[in-house]
Amino acid sequence: MKISVNVNGRNVDADVEPRKLLVDFIRDDLHLTGTHVGCDTSSCGACTVLLDGVAVKSCTMFAVQANNRNITTIEGLSKGDELHRLQSAFIEEGGLQCGYCTPGMIMTSAWLLSNNAAPTEEEIRNGISGNLCRCTGYDSIIRSIQKASSDRRGGRK
């Protein structure tokens, strides 16, 4: 089936089998391998991308469902060499260890901050609960998001 999607600002026309999951379209067809897969039950959020600005699990959608819509993946978050403030905050606050959950976690955080510029710790804990991290115990991730949030309010990009 022919679809047309905008991925990270770029228009992509493609012919996909209806059964192809969005995550496989992103990874295997577009070679954007920053979006990961960690489960087969929609539980882990390693596959999180933004669909028209809203965080969703790309393993639980068919690529055809994204027809005529905008997708942002982790690769589309930074502007060239310049990291998004969430990406820098994750580095500065040690919000990652193995890094496997990280792209999904950052995409969810981006969506979270787009709705709530200054979330409380509890709002962050709830907000990132669709994303599992096995390494960090989440504290450092929460600090990273708080840092990005205050950087933004402080005017840092």
Place this chain on the structure above:
Amino acid sequence: MEATERFVRGKGRYVGDIELPGTLHLAIIRSKYARARLLRVEGGISGRDLSAVIPDVGEGARGESWKIKQPVFATGQVNYLGQPVAAVYADNKYLAEDLMDSVDVSYEPMQPVLDEQEAMTAEPIHPGLNSNVATDQFIGKDFEEKDAEVVLDDAFKIGRIATDPIETRGILVNYDGSRLNVWVSTQAMFSIRNGLCATLGLPITSVRVMQADTGGAFGSKSAMYPEYAIAAFVSMKTRRPVKWLESRKEHLTASRPGRGVSGSMKLFAKRDGTVIGLKGEIIVNGGAYLDGLARFSPMFIGMQLTGPYAIRNGYIRAISVVTNTPPLGPYRGAGRPEAAFFRERMMDLLADELKLDPAEIRIKNATDQVFTNPFGMRIIGSRQFMTEAFDSLEYYKLAREPNGRRGVGISCFVLVPALMEGESCKLKVDNGRIKAWLGGNSHGQAHEVFVRKLIGSTLDVSTGVVDVQPGDTDMITSGVGVWGSRSAIVAGYATVLASQTLKEKVVKTKGLYTPEYLLAGNYEAEVLNEKFDDPSLNSFGANLVTVDVDELGEVTVEECRSYYDVGNALNREMVKGQIAGGMAQGISSVLYEGLIFSKDGTLLTDSIASAGVPPARELPHFVTGITEHPSSLPHGAKGVGEAPTIGVPPALVRAIEKATGVRIRNIPIHPEVLIGPKK
């Protein structure tokens, strides 16, 4: 680019991200039953095409495997749910999965044996054996019981847990006509290399293993597995690259889980609280096929049962059994948490029996000097550490606060790092830069940070000139792997020794050492250090946990604190990050996690959510206190990685016990056992 920057940019290179043209994708047909006769396998590749067994490599390996060996493909009988029966491959993973239907397998189900206690008396699961008991040994020495004024006994059980890294296992093999080139998600590339060679009968030189970025492991990624051999076999057969990525469901059934241990303990003490001896029995569920780790595990647990206390007498029966579950693997702590749980539960029981404070009874049994326990484990003086720990954790303050449905618990333990076989490091100076390779590499611990720091400080160079290279068995002669809280100690020491060797080489050629001479030349050094004999490497730790338990038995962890002696912390923030992550696993091993089978052997916890990996909203904020008493090694390192999964569970369980009045013997805990008015 730094690894962390690659990761936040989505530029990691995990196995699944590596693309080779023409890659075939493998799908594995697995046993639907925990135990069954395999009547027919038609189609795909199966035991008829590849008849081989998995060798004992990786964490805890003992060289040769047990008399019943794990086959690559089951033939005749399947012995655990998820055991490989056949495999198919196709140009993409969707097509490979479609092909699975083309393989015709028929089974005659049999009654499985799923639990270690049941295995002791059940009919043997493997034909030709007369019992399910694989090893049965006594450690320590029998002793007179008559001096004891108090004798307490109790029995405990710790359920099986999946390691559940967010990246599951995966491998990509490319046979180029003469060699197998392997990219794999692993903790131990040399184990995979040696494992592939042994399984497929290949010379060591014909396999090159490269560690891809590895998305966590927690124990399950050091062993050799059937799927790796199958992927290599298919690549050799088809002359095409072959990729296999494990699904989560496969992870939960066919990767090696940890824990699964029963223990009965008898503690002998004086009325003043002095423990004079310990007897007991440990039974480890080794799974369907036992490797060295499983067979050694009951003794490893038994040996640590005295922990930080000067308990002079000990006599433990250590048993491992086979069951119709996946082969046991290590899970963060691997025997250490079991020992701490059994012991600390008994210390709390003694405190209650004698109406003494749990902290007091622990300090009372501490030692001021080096102490060798009845099983040969050595520790340094523990009393001062404990005294400091309880203060730093604010135990006395918190224990005095009114409790209601709230409770506070503490624990003390010794972290015995896995130092055997040491580790290797190779350094090469070229073009003004220093390249470093390790025998065992990071899967989330950021080895590059301490490697750079140690090279920088030993050689007096800027850490900016050091390039830590990804793991590659072609680039270093030998190596071991990353587990057992060992890396900072063994890999760190190897790095120091290799740096010193470089220094000596500079001195030899130039007469004296300067960083400029070093960087201007071409030098190479590789070391494998093996000998560690220092009780100070067995480090102490203590935890405190407070909880609130509601009327329906739901536990809320309010405070979760550590006080660990981490030796010389090579990077404090990273050490604290390791501790927080481990504490989360410690909590979830008590409250959420477990692999639960129905009686007929169906896995009931078949998603990462039902297996209990908790999201942020189910966890508290962690207080990661550390203290630094350097070890005797030149870089002063001690272990830390496993400390929290050892120390948190007994403290948490005690806190719950104090909150509810319900004595807790088994983990994980279902809220149902905690409901009702406080007893």
Place this chain on the structure above:
Amino acid sequence: MYPPSFDYAAPDDLDEAIKLFELHNDNAKIMTGGVGLINAMKHHIIRPGFLIDISRIRELSLIGDHGGYLSIGATVKVAELQRSDLVKRNYTAISEAAGAIADPLLRNMISVGGNVCTGNPDDDLPPVFLSMDAQYILAGRNGRRVIDADGFYLGHMSTAIRPGEILVEVRVPRQAERSGSAYIKRELRQNDHLVAGVAASISLEEDGRYKRLAFGLSGSGNTSIHARLPGAKFTGSRPIDVPVGDIAKMVVEEASPLSDRQGSASYKRKVILALAREALTLALQRAEQGGQK
């Protein structure tokens, strides 16, 4: 872990969807969010030959106040329902149930239609709709029909929806003045099966007596349950005369939980009792504070 092949259409017009559904009825499925379907297809539990994605049909995506009732389109995402001020204010339990579903990301994906049409006892919205006397509007070849939520849930994964019918809208009667509602659930682990959930929806007479009280239960039997007994028994009583605990006990009588990994049946009854007490207390407070605005 990959779905078997199927054909797919995403009409933007309801009539077209109905036509397609009729044409392929033997092996077609309606898809709204796709979360339930994709999971079942990945694990090869179902193998539909045709998916009709109705999420692009505009008219099904609205939440609106229609005077006599609240209208919720079938493709409304549960996250929108959770956030809607209108719903929060006047139909609090709906917003609470929507907010209790899965996790924040899945709430951006799961739709009301999927949640309501599955017939899974664990689903969070049906008990609330039951407790509020909601109606489901179904569209098919022969036009539309209205069915009470009350008669919709027949058994495990079984509903009164007929072949070829599409749920297009949920209508919830306008909650009278002095009404209040609440939904509370217990789960041991997020995204695992739940232990149980209770929805309470009540309204009070001007003099404070119970005018209506109704409960819905999740995880308490083989499908969503409408617990009617308390309504029949206590309508007309004054809240101070009937202890909340007595009413809650009656709710438990209508539950038939099964023993499983989430707990024994007797444990679940204790949970339902406690949740019913808590939900009723909250609903009462809300009703006494004025209810509908």
